[in-house]
Amino acid sequence: xxxxxxxxxxxxxxxxxxxxxxxxxxxxxxxxxxxxxxxxxxxxxxxxxxxxxxxxxxxxxxxxxxxxxxxxxxxxxxxxxxxxxxxxxxxxxxxxxxxxxxxxxxxxxxxxxxxxxxxxxxxxxxxxxxxxxxxxxxxxxxxxxxxxxxxxxxxxxxxxxxxxxxxxxxxxxxxxxxxxxxxxxxxxxxxxxxxxxxxxxxxxxxxxxxxxxxxxxxxxxxxxxxxxxxxxxxxxxxxxxxxxxxxxxxxxxxxxxxxxxxxxxxxxxxxxxxxxxxxxxxxxxxxxxxxxxxxxxxxxxxxxxxxxxxxxxxxxxxxxxxxxxxxxxxxxxxxxxxxxxxxxxxxxxxxxxxxxxxxxxxxxxxxxxxxxxxx
Amino acid sequence: xxxxxxxxxxxxxxxxxxxxxxxxxxxxxxxxxxxxxxxxxxxxxxxxxxxxxxxxxxxxxxxxxxxxxxxxxxxxxxxxxxx
Numbered sequence: 119x120x121x122x123x124x125x126x127x128x129x130x131x132x133x134x135x136x137x138x139x140x141x142x143x144x145x146x147x148x149x150x151x152x153x154x155x156x157x158x159x160x161x162x163x164x165x166x167x168x169x170x171x172x173x174x175x176x177x178x179x180x181x182x183x184x185x186x187x188x189x190x191x192x193x194x195x196x197x198x199x200x201x202x203x204x205x206x207x208x209x210x211x212x213x214x215x216x217x218x219x220x221x222x223x224x225x226x227x228x229x230x231x232x233x234x235x236x237x238x239x240x241x242x243x244x245x246x247x248x249x250x251x252x253x254x255x256x257x258x259x260x261x262x263x264x265x266x267x268x269x270x271x272x273x274x275x276x277x278x279x280x281x282x283x284x285x286x287x288x289x290x291x292x293x294x295x296x297x298x299x300x301x302x303x304x305x306x307x308x309x310x311x312x313x314x315x316x317x318x319x320x321x322x323x324x325x326x327x328x329x330x331x332x333x334x335x336x337x338x339x340x341x342x343x344x345x346x347x348x349x350x351x352x353x354x355x356x357x358x359x360x361x362x363x364x365x366x367x368x369x370x371x372x373x374x375x376x377x378x379x380x381x382x383x384x385x386x387x388x389x390x391x392x393x394x395x396x397x398x399x400x401x402x403x404x405x406x407x408x409x410x411x412x413x414x415x416x417x418x419x420x421x422x423x424x425x426x427x428x429x430x431x432x433x434x435x436x437x438x439x440x441x442x443x444x445x446x447x448x449x450x451x452x453x454x455x456x457x458x459x460x461x462x463x464x465x466x467x468x469x470x471x472x473x474x475x476x477x478x479x480x481x482x483x484x485x486x487x488x489x490x491x492x493x
Numbered sequence: 494x495x496x497x498x499x500x501x502x503x504x505x506x507x508x509x510x511x512x513x514x515x516x517x518x519x520x521x522x523x524x525x526x527x528x529x530x531x532x533x534x535x536x537x538x539x540x541x542x543x544x545x546x547x548x549x550x551x552x553x554x555x556x557x558x559x560x561x562x563x564x565x566x567x568x569x570x571x572x573x574x575x576x
Contacts (some may be wrong), residue, residue, distance in 0.1 A: 150503040153524050161522070165507040181504045340502045340535030353502045378559075 120475045122394075123440045124313065125262055125290060125417045125466030131316045134370040135364075138163075139318055142366035148359050150339030160362045166286060169368035170354070171315075173480045174372055174380070175299040175307070184324040184355045185365055189289040189331070190216040192308030192324035195355055196285045197256070199330040200305055201226050205253035208282075210241065210268055211454035212261040215447045216308075217287060221256075235455045236409045238269045249276045254283050254305075259297075260290035263451040264415035265391070267291075274302040278335075289313060290416055291465045292323075292373050294469075306330070314383075314403045314416075316375065317368030320361050326351055334358060364454050372490050386469040387416055391475055394418060394465055397480035403491035404483075407455065407462065419462035422455040425490035434463075439479045441465050494542040497571060498549070499525055499535055499560040506536035509557050516551045518544050529563055529571050537563075549576045 121129045142163065147154070149161035168180040177183065186192040193216045202208055203225035203301075209217060221228050229249050233241030249255060255277050259270045263390045270286065277284040284304040287298060293314025299307055303486050304327065311321025336357035341348050348354050375383060392410055395418050398406045403423035408414060422430045431443030444461045445452055452458040465479070495523040502551075506522045511519045518539055518540060525537040539550055542564055563571040 158522075161503060165504060168504065169511075180508060182503075287567065338502070340534050340536065344532055348502065350505075352500060352504055 119274075119438050120469060120470070120479045121440045122465045122475075122479055123442050123444075124468035124471075125265075125464060126442055126469050127312050127317055127319060127477070128314065129440075130468045130470035131371060131408065132374040135316055135318065135356045135367045135375065138370040139363050139367035142363040146200055146362050146366060148339075149362065151359075151472055163366045163369055164360060167365050168373065170369060170372040170376060171325075172348055174293075174376055175297055175325055176301070177299050181324055181351050182326045184326055184330075184352045186308070186322035186324050186355075187320055187361070188322040189214075189287065189310040191310045192306070192322050193217055193256075193287060194220050195330055195333045196306035196308060197224065198333060199219060200254045200283050200285060202253070206251070208245065208248045208255045209450075210245075210257045210265065212258055212263070212268065212451040213256065214258065214287065214289065214451075216289075217256050217258070217285075218450060226253075230450070230454075232259070232454070234388065235264060235407065235483075236266055236413050237415075238413065242272050243270045245273050245276055249273075249280050249282050252282050254285065256287065256321040258287040258289065259295065260415050260417075261451055262290050262417070263446045263448050263462060264419050265290070265414040265454060265466070267413055267415050271302070274304060277278055278303050280390045283493070294380055294415060296380045303327070311364065311368040311371070312365060314375075315368060316371030318364045321361055321364040321368045324355065326355075330355055330358065335426065341476070348409070381467045387467050389417065390467040390471050390473065391416065393473060393476045394467065395482070397476065398465075398483065401480070401484045401487050403487050407457075417464055417466035419457070419464045421457065421460055422487055423491050425486075427461045430486060430490065431463050432478075434482060437486070439482050494567075495565050496540055496542045496545040496548045497523075497525065497529060497563040497565070498540070498545070499529055499537045499563065501535070501558065501560055502518070505558060506538055507543045509538050509552055509559060512551055512557050513538065513540070513548050516547070518548050520548065521567065526571060529561070529573075535560075545576070547574040 146160035147156035231244035292309035311317035427443040
């Protein structure tokens with residue numbers, strides 16, 4: 119199989135990630151509960167992962183790294199902590215349902231900073247007009263549908279200038295961008311463990327600036343006689359037994375990224391993505407959503423001619439090319455790009471793909487497209 | 494004789510232990526004896542009594558928050574000391 123669905127989950131991982139999960143499964147117990155070797159080793163692995171994640175995002179305080187189940191979990195905590203009913207919240211036109219649905223659930227007034235696909239200046243200008251007076255800003259760093267890079271640092275600056283709290287969705291950028299969380303001065307940054315950080319599914323991190331409202335209430339292994347959740351991080355947001363096996367794998371994934379450097383990983387991905395985009399552009403009948411790739415990271419969407427995206431994706435899968443079709447849980451991004459009626463087929467790369475795989479995927483894409491286009 | 498430095502959670506105790514380790518001060522993260530805290534389960538660093546002052550200094554220099562400090566008496570009880 120040629121796996122080009124890493125924007126959903128990075129199936130291709132360094133072998134030590136799986137080794138870490140397996141070792142934890144048979145050697146680690148619950149951190150912060152017992153005092154035996156299995157509990158102590160688990161605690162060491164969890165804290166080491168906190169340290170590695172903090173270092174990756176240039177954070178001096180590992181305790182402000184909170185483990186979550188996924189980005190959605192982290193974003194729900196962040197939104198519940200910052201947003202109140204009726205609050206005007208400015209979002210980009212590329213947000214995932216992990217942002218939009220919690221906002222609807224709370225009853226926030228969603229104010230979309232509109233701007234065309236691959237026009238960061240227009241998008242930034244829209245943020246500039248809408249941020250003053252807003253209760254919060256939530257912005258994805260990279261669109262999960264189109265791979266478009268949003269001007270996060272400039273948006274963060276606007277938030278700071280206007281005293282508006284910022285929540286960052288780094289689902290598609292964590293691990294392949296050098297993100298300096300303290301310098302953004304964002305309230306929260308949510309990232310998945312199972313995508314660019316190369317950990318297993320069921321892991322994620324939430325970087326916190328200060329306080330937060332718990333989403334779950336329960337045991338933390340400490341302050342047991344108190345009826346409320348602890349006031350401090352990470353305990354405040356980590357009720358219940360943690361996904362220790364997942365975190366042990368995530369630890370290996372983040373260590374791998376730090377050993378390579380996020381910039382190097384992005385460079386490798388960009389070479390593959392450029393190759394993919396160039397090849398897709400040469401296939402007749404395919405509409406490629408790209409401006410050459412300079413404003414893009416990790417993913418590219420297409421719409422084939424003469425066939426729906428889902429059938430096209432299925433045929434690719436049957437021939438061994440794994441991609442994703444549909445709305446990618448981000449209908450707002452499709453409304454922005456004008457693709458809401460059809461959805462798109464998304465190809466997304468990982469640093470472990472090879473140029474040969476890209477060429478083979480293009481060859482198969484071309485064959486399916488030619489058959490569909492000429493029917 | 495050994496001493497305990499009490500922290501508000503396991504994570505803070507782990508951070509403290511890392512800091513002390515970089516200064517050559519050996520410590521172990523332990524679950525604090527129930528008599529040292531009124532809030533239920535807590536975590537502490539166990540270390541040699543003669544390293545307590547250096548440890549406290551190191552933690553303060555690194556802005557690592559801790560709660561209280563104790564020394565273990567010969568009868569096995571812990572006595573809080575002001576550091």
